[in-house]
Amino acid sequence: MTIVVAPGTTLGALQRQPLLDPVDQRILVCHALGVTRTALITQSERVLSEEEALRITQLLQRREHGEPVAYLVGSREFFGLPFETTPAVLIPRPDTELLVELALERLPPTGRVLDLGTGSGAIAVAIAHTRPDADVSALDVSTEALAVAQRNAQRNGARVRFLHSDWFAAVAGEKFDLIVSNPPYIASGDRHLDEGDLRFEPSGALTDFADGLSALRQLVQDAPRHAHPGAWLLMEHGYDQAEAVRGLLSSAGYTEVASWQDLAGIQRVSGGRVPG
Incomplete structure (x- = not known):
């Protein structure tokens, strides 16, 4: 009714x-x-x-x-900060705060951070706001998403360099001390794409239109060319992908490979140190 x-x-x-x-x-x-x-x-x-x-x-x-509340009111809190949220970006979720916490623990003083597929800018802005000494860069292939992310950085007084880029293309030749990403990791045809808030979120930020691991594979493969030896690569992934992601990292020679659990006890983030 x-x-x-x-x-x-x-x-x-x-x-x-x-x-x-x-x-x-x-x-x-x-x-x-x-x-x-x-x-x-x-x-x-x-x-x-x-x-x-x-x-x-x-x-x-x-x-x-079915429209998400975050889109209806135009905002969502993440890491204690307010973020503008539009249908051009994924809705920031509490699960992703784990990625920020892990990044902050591994970020050296005045370190250079790269956030790939920044969307609303939630990860990059949260890091830059908490660590104003850091040099934070954030990339996205969507110009609409970058516009939202830039407004969120301004709103929260965070210093972030935003670049329009297909993965690492815009930072060729640059090296970072920490690389983070919440890439599209839902497999094509997954029933969750047709349920709940996901029905209204940008599909290209949710799914790789393949097996759910293609973006993660690319990150693991390309990160060493853009990171100092020993730098951390940290990636959010699906609830059932931790073992596969650890396998990708180990096969590529990363060290200290591990996965970390979110508040629900799900292994939500995996990462390792870039081989030297």
């Missing part, structure tokens, strides 16, 4: 009618009215105007049809 919020409904009555997931509904109502969560409680007797009821109805209906 299509959701409709009637003019004259009070905020209190609206909250007592969970038309969607209660958390999603609260976020969308706050966004539609430009109020805080606290205001929903303290203004429970506030009566919705026709315009307000229509704005809320439209947002709730769009969510009912």
Whole structure:
């Protein structure tokens, strides 16, 4: 049944009618009215105007049809920072914070960092914000994504060099102390691509349109030409790909090869030191 919020409904009555997931509904109502969560409680007797009821109805209906909350409100928090989020970029997820934490632990003072396939800029901006001494570069093949990433860097006061590039092309001849990436790693035809928020996210940032490992193979193969010996390569990957990624790294001569678990206990990031 299509959701409709009637003019004259009070905020209190609206909250007592969970038309969607209660958390999603609260976020969308706050966004539609430009109020805080606290205001929903303290203004429970506030009566919705026709315009307000229509704005809320439209947002709730769009969510009912599957559109991600992050796209509907235009932002998502990542690593404690606000990020603009549009359909041009993947929605930053808590799982990816593990990649940032691992990178920060391995980043030398004034080190040079390269983020490949930066999307919203979440990884690069989080690193640059936390470590202003670092020299952070971020690449993406999508000019639309780079525009979003640049705005996110400005919004969070992070110093990041953004370059339009197909993988390493724009940094030929440069060397880095740390390389990180959250590349497309979902295999073509995977059912998850047709479920949930993934249906609305840019497919080229989700899948390699192959076996899910092609981008990871390329990173493992090409990183040594762009990294100092002993530099770390850290990559996010799928829930069932850790063993395969470790195999790629070991076969290419990387040392200290390992995988690390996210908060759900899933091996989400793998990496190793570039051979010298």
